[in-house]
Every structure is written in C-alpha cells, then in structure tokens.
Amino acid sequence: MPLPVQAEWQPGYYRFATAPLGALRRQVTGPAGSTDESYHLRVTAAGASLTAVSALGLQRGIATFRQVLERQPRGWRAQYCDIRDWPRFKWRGLLIDAARHFLPVAVIKRNLDGMAAVKLNVLHWHLSDDQGFRVESRLFPRLNQASTDGLFYTRAQVREVLAYAAARGIRVVPEFDMPSHTTSWIVAYPRLASVDSAYAPYTLWRTTNVAIDPTRRSTYAFVDSLLTEMTALFPDPYFHTGGDENDGRQWRRTPRIVAFMRAHKQVKADGVTPDKHLLQLYFSQKVDSLVRRHGKIMIGWDEILGPGLPHDVVVQSWRGAKAMAQTVQQGHPALLSAGYYLDLNYSAATYYTADPHAGVPDSLRTRVLGGEAAMWGEYADSVVYDSRVWPRAAAVAERLWSPAAATQDVPDMYRRLAAVSDELEGLGLRHRRTPAILLRQMAAPYPAALPALQTLAAVVEPVKEYKRNFQGFKYTTETLYNRLVDAAPAESDVARRFGATVDSLMAAQPVLTSLVPTVAPMPLTPVARGQLARLQKQVQQWQQASAALTPLFVVAPNLGEYAPLATQLATVATLCQQRLAQLASGQPVLPAWQTEAKLQLDAAQKPAGQAELAIVKAARRLAGL
Incomplete structure (x- = not known):
C-alpha cells in the first residue's frame, strides 16, 4: 500500500532532474543472501537515500519509493519522508491457480509485478488439479496430455517464471495436490486409481471426490519419481503437496482399501468403522518422508494435520482460526488463507480485517509464518484473472506487512487502495482495461x-x-x-x-x-x-x-x-x-x-x-x- 504505517511525513517535495529511480542512492550494509526486508527511506531537500541490510530490503524500499513519487509536467517529484519500515510476517503470499485455467507466462509475470509493488513475497503456484497437470513431465508425459486443454508450462517457461520472480524478491512454491484433486493423474495413469473405473478428462468445476490409492507401494513409487523431477525444477526449500478436500468415499467403498485400513488400525473408536482421516494421515506421513528425502519441507492444507506428523511440516489453513490454533498447538508452523479467498468476491475491507493471529494464543504466535491470498481459478480464465485479483490483493498485502492496528482505519485503506490500483494499472496489470474491453464488445450491436x-x-x-x-x-x-x-x-x-x-x-x-x-x-x-x-x-x-x-x-x-x-x-x-x-x-x-x-x-x-x-x-x- 502507498503509505507504510511506520512512517513520518514532512511537508514539501524534492524534485528530480533525472529519472527518479536513478536518483535514488542505495546502500547495502548486510549479506546479499539475507532475508531481512527492513529498509530506511529518506527524502529531503538534499536528495533521496535508501538504506537496507539486504537486497530484499532494497526491493521493498524501492516499492515504497515508487508510491511517494508524483509525475509532473517537467519531471518527477517525491514528498519529503523519513520511513523506517519492516514486515510483520515473513510469509506474504498469493496463490495463483493455473491448474483449472491455464495462465500464460505473460499473465504470471504481470501478476508478479503486482506482487512486488505491494511487497508480497511468495508465489504459491497451484499447478495440478482434477482438470489438468500444468508442468512438463518427462518421466510421465501422459500427465500433460490428460489436461482438458492440453496446455502446460515447459521446463524453460518454469525457469523463466522463477528467474522473473527472483529478480523481484519473490519466492515460488509449487503445489501438486494429492491424494484428492488428482483426476488428471488417474486419467493419465489409471493404475493410481482407488477404484476400478475409467476416467475421462474432467471438464467441470465441482470437487470430484476422486483420490489416488494410498495403500499400494506403486503409488508411492510414482509419487517419489514425480517428486524427483519436480523438486529438481523448483529450488525453494518448501514444497506444497495439497491434501485437501478428500472425503474418503472412494476409500470406504473399496474392499481392498477397507481391509488395509482395518489391518493398520485406521478405524474409529468402535474398532470397526474405517477412519479416512487416519488413512490420509498415513498418506501424508509417507509423502512427507519422500519430500524430506528430496531436501524439501512439506506444506499441506488443514487435512494433513494429525499425530505423528513431523513438527517442521507447515500447515496452511483454509478452515479458519480454530484450525490455525490447532496447528500451532500441535507444534507446527502455520499459514492462513481462510479469510483471504479472493475468488469468493468479498470486499477488500473483509480481507483487510482478517488476521493470521486471530484465535492463536499469544505464546504460540511465533509459529505463525504469515498468510496467503488465494485466487482459485474456476471462474477466472487468463482474460479476467487480473480483475479478480487486483486491487483487493493489495489489502491482504498490507494486512500481512503492517501492524495489526492498521485495520482501525478502513476508509483510509480504501483511499490508498485507489492509489495502488492506479499504480498497478501503470505496471501493466489489466484489472481495469479488460473489463472495459468486454463491455465494449457486449455493446457492439x-x-x-x-x-x-x-x-x-x-x-x-x-x-x-x-x-x-x-x-x-x-x-x-x-x-x-x-x-x-x-x-x-x-x-x-x-x-x-x-x-x-x-x-x-x-x-x-x-x-x-x-x-x-x-x-x-x-x-x-x-x-x-x-x-x-x-x-x-x-x-x-x-x-x-x-x-x-x-x-x-x-x-x-x-x-x-x-x-x-x-x-x-x-x-x-x-x-x-x-x-x-x-x-x-x-x-x-x-x-x-x-x-x-x-x-x-x-x-x-x-x-x-x-x-x-x-x-x-x-x-x-x-x-x-
């Protein structure tokens, strides 16, 4: 957002005779690999200076500097300011769903530009779901053919996005959802199925309740090989394996899987009824061991939580404050997405007032890494995607960057959000232009x-x-x-x-x-x-x-x-x-x-x-x- 909370403003302006960013004096006083995002921006009559302890801090400071600039007929000017700024949470993400609707690289890039402008620092790239598997696989090429439209990112395109994100201080965490949301996997490789049924590419949006079989060794051999390929492509230390929305119906309806559950005591208190959650926990532990073997830390949604899950596994909550509290109480790092689902079409004020610390005991708040805005792609293709993300995602960005007290002034948030929306449009995002084009097309007759x-x-x-x-x-x-x-x-x-x-x-x-x-x-x-x-x-x-x-x-x-x-x-x-x-x-x-x-x-x-x-x-x- 344009006006960081930790800021002191002075009257007056400094005029730049040259390009404004070129006039900014940068100082790096710490290691280049540091993750410290703090910075000190000062604009006086004598000039502008930006001091940070890391390259990341410089990037965040430049983002703020852009927001204090004003274009004038004869150049640029910046308001006098003395800003010492730092983030409240170290994990501030945006989930981009490219699985349901494939999003071209150009769309991903301009949304990365938007993320950098509002200081979001993690792209959570949702790359597989029932409708498609969106990354080139050389080990399992039929995965790409099973997508409903046949579109996917080549390895070169993935590396292009990774480099573009890194240049803007943004990490990229991929998600390959399992054991549910895997219809495209089973279309490509039927041996993964929990039931003896044939599947065609899935063309609807509702959850299929289809899940891969967690009882076969061959399933884990497949997952291990896939992880070998995908973890090598994505350098971030975290790797998201999903784990959400599996109601277990296929498992409970398959005698072979039911027998496995009873043999492994994955039953409810009556000692007979199969407990799908215990089987999912078994699956999550097995997948975590594979992720760990490839040198990554696993992230999963709420449903992976349970006894025996290693404490360094990160749990991302889409269910809310109660689930967040359970996560940290059981010793896990936590991420909040509940309250930040942009696809639900709530107001920016609604997202602005949601907080990752809500419901979390004060003594356990250090386990909260931060949060992520989530834009699921059922009703947003590449044409309208920007308008469904921006500018409301900027309200989430400020919530994750600024102190909790910032939510007290919602009207001022909207005032600043309008300025951010202008800035984002100038960066090339199409959240205004595309709706205007659609309306002109509708009115053409x-x-x-x-x-x-x-x-x-x-x-x-x-x-x-x-x-x-x-x-x-x-x-x-x-x-x-x-x-x-x-x-x-x-x-x-x-x-x-x-x-x-x-x-x-x-x-x-x-x-x-x-x-x-x-x-x-x-x-x-x-x-x-x-x-x-x-x-x-x-x-x-x-x-x-x-x-x-x-x-x-x-x-x-x-x-x-x-x-x-x-x-x-x-x-x-x-x-x-x-x-x-x-x-x-x-x-x-x-x-x-x-x-x-x-x-x-x-x-x-x-x-x-x-x-x-x-x-x-x-x-x-x-x-x-």
Whole structure:
C-alpha cells in the first residue's frame, strides 16, 4: 500500500532532474543472501537515500519509493519522508491457480509485478488439479496430455517464471495436490486409481471426490519419481503437496482399501468403522518422508494435520482460526488463507480485517509464518484473472506487512487502495482495461448504449462464495468468461461510495416516521445538502441508464439474461429518489411506504446471470429498513 504505517511525513517535495529511480542512492550494509526486508527511506531537500541490510530490503524500499513519487509536467517529484519500515510476517503470499485455467507466462509475470509493488513475497503456484497437470513431465508425459486443454508450462517457461520472480524478491512454491484433486493423474495413469473405473478428462468445476490409492507401494513409487523431477525444477526449500478436500468415499467403498485400513488400525473408536482421516494421515506421513528425502519441507492444507506428523511440516489453513490454533498447538508452523479467498468476491475491507493471529494464543504466535491470498481459478480464465485479483490483493498485502492496528482505519485503506490500483494499472496489470474491453464488445450491436451498460456494470457484482455453481448456468472448462458477470467488479467502488454517503447523511438525520409527528425535522446542514445532491444525481443516472439499455437487450440476445438487473436498478433508483425527496423536504417516512419499499428491495436483491446489484443494502439503510 502507498503509505507504510511506520512512517513520518514532512511537508514539501524534492524534485528530480533525472529519472527518479536513478536518483535514488542505495546502500547495502548486510549479506546479499539475507532475508531481512527492513529498509530506511529518506527524502529531503538534499536528495533521496535508501538504506537496507539486504537486497530484499532494497526491493521493498524501492516499492515504497515508487508510491511517494508524483509525475509532473517537467519531471518527477517525491514528498519529503523519513520511513523506517519492516514486515510483520515473513510469509506474504498469493496463490495463483493455473491448474483449472491455464495462465500464460505473460499473465504470471504481470501478476508478479503486482506482487512486488505491494511487497508480497511468495508465489504459491497451484499447478495440478482434477482438470489438468500444468508442468512438463518427462518421466510421465501422459500427465500433460490428460489436461482438458492440453496446455502446460515447459521446463524453460518454469525457469523463466522463477528467474522473473527472483529478480523481484519473490519466492515460488509449487503445489501438486494429492491424494484428492488428482483426476488428471488417474486419467493419465489409471493404475493410481482407488477404484476400478475409467476416467475421462474432467471438464467441470465441482470437487470430484476422486483420490489416488494410498495403500499400494506403486503409488508411492510414482509419487517419489514425480517428486524427483519436480523438486529438481523448483529450488525453494518448501514444497506444497495439497491434501485437501478428500472425503474418503472412494476409500470406504473399496474392499481392498477397507481391509488395509482395518489391518493398520485406521478405524474409529468402535474398532470397526474405517477412519479416512487416519488413512490420509498415513498418506501424508509417507509423502512427507519422500519430500524430506528430496531436501524439501512439506506444506499441506488443514487435512494433513494429525499425530505423528513431523513438527517442521507447515500447515496452511483454509478452515479458519480454530484450525490455525490447532496447528500451532500441535507444534507446527502455520499459514492462513481462510479469510483471504479472493475468488469468493468479498470486499477488500473483509480481507483487510482478517488476521493470521486471530484465535492463536499469544505464546504460540511465533509459529505463525504469515498468510496467503488465494485466487482459485474456476471462474477466472487468463482474460479476467487480473480483475479478480487486483486491487483487493493489495489489502491482504498490507494486512500481512503492517501492524495489526492498521485495520482501525478502513476508509483510509480504501483511499490508498485507489492509489495502488492506479499504480498497478501503470505496471501493466489489466484489472481495469479488460473489463472495459468486454463491455465494449457486449455493446457492439448498439454502441450508443455503452455508457448505460458501463453504469449498470459498475453497480453489479458476481454472487458471493460458491453460489455461482447453483444458479442455472452450467460451467465447464470450455466456458468463455465474457459475460456481464465477468466484466463486473468483484467489489463495486460505486456502490461502496454510495453506501458511505448514505450512511453519513443518515447519521446526521433523525429517523422520522408518521408515528412521531411532533418531532420537528432537522434542517439539512450544508454538508448534508451536498451529500443529498450527489445521491440524487447518482440515482438519476441509474434511472437513465436503465431506460437506455432496453434497445441493447433487444439486439444483443446474449445480454438478455441481465435485463432483470436493469429493471431492478430502475426500481431501486426510484425508491432512493423518493426517500431523498422526503429527506430534502423534511417529510416523515410513512410505514406503508416502508413496507412496499421492503418488498421491492427484497425482489431487487435476487441475482440474475450469477450477478447481483451491489446497491440494495445501502438502499435499505436509506429507506430506514
């Protein structure tokens, strides 16, 4: 984020006569291999200096220096500052899922640029899943052929990404998920299967509940050979083996595996019922021994945790604070991803207030390495990926870099997030450009409606969590992400600002109803009148956009599924206009009006095309509901 918390700012600016980064004096006072990321940045009338104890510290300081720069007509200037800065957590990651949708190297690179700009330092590269195995394997070439689209990274491309990341102070930790999320493995090599079934390449997004067989020696021989190849390619000391979302149904339904579980006392307290968790723990321990033999430290998701797992194995939590507490209490290093799932389409404020230390006893907090934002790829192909990651990932980055107290000022976080979003766009990320291009393509049959379509898209968000799976549209690996739901922002800035203005206006006004007619209306202050005028202008724009979209829906049938959202926008705008008129004239809210407004707003909240209006909650508050 632009303004590090550990900073002191002075009035005034220093002007650069030459390129700004060339004018920065760098000093390295420690070993080049140090992982210390602290730095001291000072800008005065005499010039700018950056001091660090490592090359990493220099990179972090330069990232901050870029954020204090301003381009002027005759060059650059930097605000005077004296910043001593350092990270709160040493592990600050972004999970990029290239398994479900293959992401070209160019996409990975520009997201690495974004990571460096906000001081994220670990790329968690999710490289295999049910839909595909994305790294060239010379030992098991059929793995690459089993991907639904046949796309994968060559060894040369992997090395290219590794070098690009290293140059920006970012480590790369690969993930090859097992024993579940391995349908692509079994398609390629059926001998790995837990059941005697044939599998075709998996083209859907829901979890398959397919798992490789953990009872055969041949399975571990395969895993060992694969690790031999992949650990040699990825130099980082950590190696992620997944371990999540295996419900054990295939294991429990296979007599041979059930017999194995009972023979190895992998049963529940009754001594008979097979316990899939104990078998998974057995698998995790075996895989850990293989990872360790190749000189790596294993990372896995929550499900790998259990008695007997070596204490240096890192457990990454997608289940939340309780799982984090269990991890550190059992002596393991922990990473938090729960609360940072960007694909759930929550607000930046939601991610900003999540904390890796939540629920962890003070005495065990040193075992928390940090956290990772996670962008799973079911509903984000290479075209829209940037817009689903940025700028919200920057809120996670600040949460992992800055002191816990930084979360106290969420409005200021949004102010700075807007500046970061500008910077990221300048670095080449396409989180703004691509949605704009998609909207122009949608409006091509009737270009005059483009401004109205942009207005609608700006107040629409994809449905939250995993609801997109269950709203009448079948997604497959062949689905194109070029609909309005894909161009809509994960978080609507327009809706957020509208809601903030509504809250500010309502906080200054008494709630007047016809039941309290003796209460005199409070005259509007100049500030309130300005807020009221801005809201009235906004709702008028929504009404006009709703009407202007009708011809586009006629000539662009693919957009027809979103006609209900345009109608809902008109309804909400009309209700807001009525309420604003009441506030302007000091009229009380009639209960009958509120009852009708509630019914209409309830209807307006219903999604269409896996998208929903983001302004309904603010409209409810404006209506006093």
